Structure formats: structure tokens, C-alpha cells
Amino acid sequence: MIEKYKTEHLAKNFQFVLVDKQGNVVESDNTLFNIDVDSQIQDWHPFFENFSDLLSSFKDKLHIDCVHLDSGNTQYITDIDFEKKPDGVLIKVHNLTSYYDNFQTMAQSRNESAIASELIIIKNKEFEERERFKNQFIQNFSHELRNPMMSMMSITNLLAKTDLTPSQKQLLEYVQEGNEHLKLLLEDILSISMISTGRLKLENKTFNLHKLFDLLRFTYANKAKANGLKFDAKIDARLPETAEGDRLRLYQVLTNLLDNALKYTDAGSITFTATLNQKWGNKMNVRFEISDTGKGISTENQKMIFESFSQLNHTNEKDGVGLGLAIVNGLVKLMGSEIKLTSEIDKGSMFYFDLNLKTPITQIKKAPLQKTIKSFAQKSKAAMEKQKILLVEDDERIQTILLKTLIDSGNYHVDIINDGGKVLEQVLDTDYDLIIMDVHLPNTTGNQLARLIRDFPIKKIKNVPIIGITADAFEDNIKGYLKDGMNTVLSKPFSDSQLTAAINKYIK
Structure with a gap:
């Protein structure tokens, strides 16, 4: 049976032709091609035109791959063997058309796959380059904008402390509101950039969960009342007082969601709910809900609203650039969860x-009353003595504003330096209780100076508290400045109260 199949296969795919040494066809089985006996093989196909030269090029046998031959309208791709015999030359033609076609298809597929892979690599590199450029632009944009914002906010705060007419006060309030809006917008853009680049890291610490709820209740009850809305906070009594997690990012998520509800609710109420889903060991799962009676969101738009710079058409009259929910989405994912939405048009969302949060084993301890009174007395005594502060800042506007803020408090003597190269000399000549220093300075940087000061052999100089101020708000940069020896870092623009709190932390 096998011999039968073998014969059938050979009959279909092989042709044998016997020619003499002059190329005259002696015999042909004509399996594939019709070749007449007594004809010249050189005349049958152009491939054999140089038969004589071909014959002289080998001694006994010759194999040639991938020879294209045609018979009428049929194209064949063949391998041809030449073998010298006593009575002439035997030509064996092997039809391998399907093999070469498959090989070519496979090779083409591989080439296309390789090209596609290269295109993906190119597109990824292009995307990475665009993202790198975008984030570098955002970082530079943020840095360049923070100094003038610091000036505007501080100047308006100083003006608010002067005698103004009612109309001047109202105009000033408009300016202050605009400054705050611009600051929040800048922080939102920075948050989006940090989330997209993976530079935003969670800081899990123990915090008072109930105080966070109280802050939200107080803040948004007043905001809702000002907008003619009702606000309700429903807090599960089973929730512990303290929790371990990133309080700042949780607060950022909840305030963005609540602000969004306020923005798109014209009448009715807003409800904030915190419910304990389950608790096991020192871990718990808490559900946070923000519901409103606003305009609602259609099903087809519910995914789009979580994209950066996206707003629905019917909300165009509202302020904002569509970053709040994108930040919420990014932060919630970073915290290992997923933001979900149910909504109905004209009924609310x-x-x-x-x-998942942890419940710390040791609860936050309150300081004893006697210790608190003693600490307060020490601070009060220190407040009566003027402290020496070195202010290192090259921007004259920031210099003026910070100097006025510090001098007006009546608690400090302030020296000013605008050149980083003169700081060490000044520190050696004068004993300071605190240094307030910008990171970006002429001739050197504030963090480099902080490293040099921490390496001083003189204990009083080595241990002087350093408050860094910077327009670089990226967390990685701030962590680097702290590692270099700064005690704390304030990102511009910061308020008078933030500066005062930072100073009071280190001057006793």
C-alpha cells in the first residue's frame, strides 16, 4: 500500500528527462511538462539555453534550488538535479511549488511581524518622548509659576491686614479667590503628572479618622449652605477613631468628589457616607460614598468623565478644566481600589x-495636661525673646514679602542673603536659631548648602534647623531635599500660617 502512495506522490511531483550531451531529448515522462522527444532542451525553456556551459561546470552531479518554470498558464517552483549517465544526462525536476509558497508566506509573515514590532517600539519611544516632554514642561511650568503666585498671594494677604474701604475689601476677596483657584489648578495639574509618571508615592501613617470626617462635615456643610443645598454626613459608629493609610490622598479624593457634587448640584442635597464593610485582625475595609441630587450622567459618558481634561457638554458653563475626577481615578487605583459610579439623568449620581485601611495596634496617645502646660509655658517664654533667622532668597519680591511677615510678628531678627555662595561665611560669623533657604540660588543650591552645614564640626552650626522653600513641588524632589539635611520643605506658594507653623516647630 505504501508503495502505491509513494508512486502516486512521485508521479505527481517529479519529472525525469534524459538528454544526450548535445541537449537532444532522448526520453521524457512528461509528468509536469510536455517535452517532445528529439527536440532540443535548450529550446524548451530559457533556463536551459546554456546547457553546454552548465554541463561542463560539474563532474557527476549538480543541484539547483528554486528554479521558476512555466507550462502554459501554470507556474512551478522547482529544484533541478543534473546527473551524468553513460548514455547521457538525467534531468530530475522536483515540483516544490507549495513548499516555496508556504515558505514565502511564512517569511513574509515574519517580516510583517518584525516590522509591526519595530513600529510598536517606535510608537512606544515616541509616546515615551512625548510623555517625558509633557511632564518636563509641567515641572518647568509649575516651577516658573509658583514664585509669582507666591508674590500675589502674600501681597493680597498683607493688603487684607490694612485699612480698606468695603469696596476695596470686596475686590481684594475676588483676587484672593482667584489666587486660591489658580493654586488648586496648579496642584491638580501636578498631581496628574505625578500619577501618570508613577512618581506619586503613598505615605501610610496613623491618623485620626474621625477628625477627618469632622473636617469634611464642617467644611462642606458650610459650602452646601452657601449654595442653598443640604449636606449630610453618615458615619458608621463601628469605625475606629484612628486608621493607618495615606490621609492626604484620601482627603484629596473625598474633597474632589464632594467639590464635584457641589459644582453640578443646583438643588437638593449632597450626602457623604462612610461604612465599615468588614474587619479582620488589624485590617478593615471601608466604603466611601458621595451621592447628590444633581444633573446625573448618561451611561455612555460615565467612563469619559474620569479622563484628564474631560467635561460633559451640558457642564460647559461650569468652571474647571476636568481634572478632579481624573485625579480621583488615579489616586483610588494607586490605593488599590476602583472608583465606581451609578447615575441617572436629572436624578443624581x-x-x-x-x-483597605489598617487599624493601628497602639492608638494615638494624648499628651498629659501637665506636659502640655509646661510646653506652652516654654514656648511663651521663648516667644518673648527675639530669635535670629537667616533668610536666603534671591527673588526680591519673595524677600520683601517674607521679611515683612517675619518682622511684623515682632518675634524675630532677620538677616537676608541673596547669594548662596555667602551663606557659609554668614553662618560662621553669626549664631542663628533658624535658616529659611530657597533651594534654587545663585552660585549653588540650597540643598547643597544644607549638606555642607550638616557636615560642620561645630555642633551649634551643624544642628541649626533649616526650612527649605521651593517652587519644585514633586514629592521625589522634596524627599531629596529632606535627605540632604533640610528639616522641612515648604512648596510655593505657602501661606503665612504655614510658615509660622513651620518656624514654631523648630524654634522653642
Whole structure:
């Protein structure tokens, strides 16, 4: 049986032709091609035109791959063997058309796959380059904008402390509101950039969960009342007082969701709910919900609203650039959860997510009353003595504003230096209780100076508290400045109260 199949296969795919040494066809089985006996092989196909030269090029056998031959309208791709015999030359033609076609298809597929892979690599590199450029632009944009913002906010705060007419006060309030809006917008853009680049890291610490709820209740009850809305906070009594997690990012998520609800609710109410889903060991899962009676969101738009710079058409009259929910989405994912939404047009929306938090084994301890009174007395005594502060800042506007803020408090003597190269000399000549120093200075940087000061062999100089101020708000940069020896870092623009709190922390 096998011999039969073998014969059938050979009959279909092989042709044998016997020619003499002059190329005259002696015999042909004509399996593939019709070749007449007594004809010249050189006349049958152009491939054999140089048969004589071909014959002289080998001694016994010759194999040639991938020879294209045609018979009428049929194209064949063949391998041809030449073998010298006593009575002439035997030509064996092997039809390998399907093999070469498959090989070519496979090779083409591989080439296309390789090209596609190269295109993906190119596109990824292009995307990475665009992202790198975008984030570098955002970082530079943020840095360049923070100094003038610091000036505007501080000047308006100083003006608010002067005698103004009622109309001047109203105009000043408009300016202050605009400054705050610009600051929040800048922080939102920075948050989006940090989330997209993976530079935003969670800082899990123990915090008072109930105080966070109280802050939200107080803040948004007043905001809702000002907008003619009702606000309700429903807090599960089973929730512990303290929790371990990133309080700042949780607060950022909740305030963005609540601000969004306020923005798009014209009448009715807003409800904030925190519910304990389950608790095991020192871990718990909490559901946070923000519901409103606002305009609602259609099903087809519910995914789009979580994209950066996206707003729905019917909300165009509202302020904002569509970053709040994109930040919420990014932060909730970073915290290991997923923001979800149920909504109905003209009836309202509910945003919710389930978050894993830890319950610390040791609760936050309150300081004893006697110790608190003693600490207060020490600070009061220190406040009566003027402290020496070195202010290192090259921007004259920031210099003026910070100097006025510090001098007006009546608690400090302030020296000013605008050149980083003169700081060490000044520190050696004068004993300072505190240094306030910008990171970006002429001739050197504030963090480099902080490293040099920490390496001083003189204890009083080595241990002097350093408050860094910077327009670089990226967390990685701030962590680097702290590692270099700064005690704390304030990102511009900061308020008078933030500066005062930082100073009081280190001057006793």
C-alpha cells in the first residue's frame, strides 16, 4: 500500500528527462511538462539555453534550488538535479511549488511581524518622548509659576491686614479667590503628572479618622449652605477613631468628589457616607460614598468623565478644566481600589469606592495636661525673646514679602542673603536659631548648602534647623531635599500660617 502512495506522490511531483550531451531529448515522462522527444532542451525553456556551459561546470552531479518554470498558464517552483549517465544526462525536476509558497508566506509573515514590532517600539519611544516632554514642561511650568503666585498671594494677604474701604475689601476677596483657584489648578495639574509618571508615592501613617470626617462635615456643610443645598454626613459608629493609610490622598479624593457634587448640584442635597464593610485582625475595609441630587450622567459618558481634561457638554458653563475626577481615578487605583459610579439623568449620581485601611495596634496617645502646660509655658517664654533667622532668597519680591511677615510678628531678627555662595561665611560669623533657604540660588543650591552645614564640626552650626522653600513641588524632589539635611520643605506658594507653623516647630 505504501508503495502505491509513494508512486502516486512521485508521479505527481517529479519529472525525469534524459538528454544526450548535445541537449537532444532522448526520453521524457512528461509528468509536469510536455517535452517532445528529439527536440532540443535548450529550446524548451530559457533556463536551459546554456546547457553546454552548465554541463561542463560539474563532474557527476549538480543541484539547483528554486528554479521558476512555466507550462502554459501554470507556474512551478522547482529544484533541478543534473546527473551524468553513460548514455547521457538525467534531468530530475522536483515540483516544490507549495513548499516555496508556504515558505514565502511564512517569511513574509515574519517580516510583517518584525516590522509591526519595530513600529510598536517606535510608537512606544515616541509616546515615551512625548510623555517625558509633557511632564518636563509641567515641572518647568509649575516651577516658573509658583514664585509669582507666591508674590500675589502674600501681597493680597498683607493688603487684607490694612485699612480698606468695603469696596476695596470686596475686590481684594475676588483676587484672593482667584489666587486660591489658580493654586488648586496648579496642584491638580501636578498631581496628574505625578500619577501618570508613577512618581506619586503613598505615605501610610496613623491618623485620626474621625477628625477627618469632622473636617469634611464642617467644611462642606458650610459650602452646601452657601449654595442653598443640604449636606449630610453618615458615619458608621463601628469605625475606629484612628486608621493607618495615606490621609492626604484620601482627603484629596473625598474633597474632589464632594467639590464635584457641589459644582453640578443646583438643588437638593449632597450626602457623604462612610461604612465599615468588614474587619479582620488589624485590617478593615471601608466604603466611601458621595451621592447628590444633581444633573446625573448618561451611561455612555460615565467612563469619559474620569479622563484628564474631560467635561460633559451640558457642564460647559461650569468652571474647571476636568481634572478632579481624573485625579480621583488615579489616586483610588494607586490605593488599590476602583472608583465606581451609578447615575441617572436629572436624578443624581453616586460615586463610591471600597478602601483597605489598617487599624493601628497602639492608638494615638494624648499628651498629659501637665506636659502640655509646661510646653506652652516654654514656648511663651521663648516667644518673648527675639530669635535670629537667616533668610536666603534671591527673588526680591519673595524677600520683601517674607521679611515683612517675619518682622511684623515682632518675634524675630532677620538677616537676608541673596547669594548662596555667602551663606557659609554668614553662618560662621553669626549664631542663628533658624535658616529659611530657597533651594534654587545663585552660585549653588540650597540643598547643597544644607549638606555642607550638616557636615560642620561645630555642633551649634551643624544642628541649626533649616526650612527649605521651593517652587519644585514633586514629592521625589522634596524627599531629596529632606535627605540632604533640610528639616522641612515648604512648596510655593505657602501661606503665612504655614510658615509660622513651620518656624514654631523648630524654634522653642
